[in-house]
Amino acid sequence: MDTSSFSETQFYEIQPGIIWDARVAWDLSLGGLGVGAFLLAFLLWCLADRRYRPLAQTAAVIAPVAVAIGLTLLFSKLGYKFHVYQMGLNFAPTSIMWWGALLQGAFVGLSAIFAFRLLLPNVSLLDWLSARRVGWVAVPLAVLTGLYHGVLLAVISSHPLWATGQMVIASVLLFMITGSAGALLVHMIRTALLGARSEEGSLKDYWAGLRPLVLVMLVSTALLLVTLLAWWMDLRFGPTRDQEVITAVLATYGSLITLAITALVGALALCVAALLAGLRGRSLPAFATAILCVLMLGGGFAIRYVAVLGGQLSPPVSTLATLS
């Protein structure tokens, strides 16, 4: 007689596979980068002196381009692209995605005008749309868009990895980190290729002036690492379903998560090094600053990628235990 014990067997056929693929991760990453870059551009343009205008210009150009590329990737994922106009024809205020489409559309338009005004301030075209006026309208849109990138997933309550406050907090911190890092990196590449502008002055003074930005990046990165820890704890010590999800995510993306955290810790260390060097009247070598930016961008994207794809690893399944 076979007395082997059955572990509970479940057979429930639902559509397999990842529903939102890497293109969504890219969309959220590029969207965050664009939003962060815009806020940096606006702050530099409003608060910093003239030598940071070229950096503000670079960041301003990145903003609409990055968000638009992200939206294009998202568009390519739609099953029925020709119906996309329906989002404009139908009023769906309960849908976060509907709000997101409005916000991002408006943000791309306004940030493009802002970039135009910064690059070509003397052109009379659209003269009434001053950089300051457009910027102040676009700032709340940028913040809301950054929040949207997290809220979009956080409202999907059937997916435990997403339905957390940490999802939204991480999204905000990621746009602050990747926007600044992306803008700095692109500006460094531009400077290396085309040379520094005369108004940018000496490199040492230039980087000394960016110390507040490095401090913001440092604090944001540290907070992101704390958020990731809280995210893990929330799931690890949560209900059984949450524990299953975090186990599945770690089993599948453990290496990528390790790489991401290593990259962010490395970036954190370089931020500290940059600030310490500044206190001693010195600055980080250009290649170290570039590495710092790459680490932040790479770590940030990896977190987004794991969040989007990992959140779908363990799809919501009804079982006998869920019948009550």
Added chain:
Amino acid sequence: MSDKRYAMVIDLHRCVGCAACDIACKSENNVPVEFHWSNHIIETSGTFPDTRYNYIPTLCNHCENAPCVTNCPTTAMHKSEDGLTLHDPDKCIGCRLCQLSCPYGVIWFNKEDPHQNFMRDSEPAIPGGTSTGQEVAQAADAPIPYYNPARATTYQGIRDRGMVEKCTFCDHRLAVGEDPACVVACPADARIFGDLNDLESPPSKALAKYTPRVLQRDQGTKPHVFYIRNFNK
């Protein structure tokens, strides 16, 4: 404004797990082979000879607080006046947010043109003796051999590639005063369908008599598919 509030009660004591509901649904709604608008959970547990085999039929719960409706960015997924959760393919952009939002995994997405298995059926089962699926469809002047044109009266007869699709409680049958196909097909009368606003309707009576249960109550979706009794009582 309709005064109806449709719901289904599934009596698990009566259900024999024959899956006639699943087959009837496929046939009625031209559902692709790999999709399961009407589906089921099977759980087997225990140690021989004390083993248990449990079977729970599942379908779209036509939730009162349907997350697929809340999150749809084009209102393609919507609630009808009589409480059905329906899908409008003319508005659908194929973003699949409804699929992600549904805690029950009952929404399906046409990654490819549906019924491709039939399109590839170019060999007759018995050469010289039977027709191919394609030949049958051509002779019947239908897109697929097993096509039900009645489905197309309220929804696409066969849904397009890039679209989602799901159970509609057979809204095309309700429109002409008939019960859903799965209800009619059930040989044990385990599926009880009707209007909850009518206190004398079969589901109202069943819910008054037995304690109703729903799947994933913690999701707060207020499903309109209820389960009563159990397998052995």
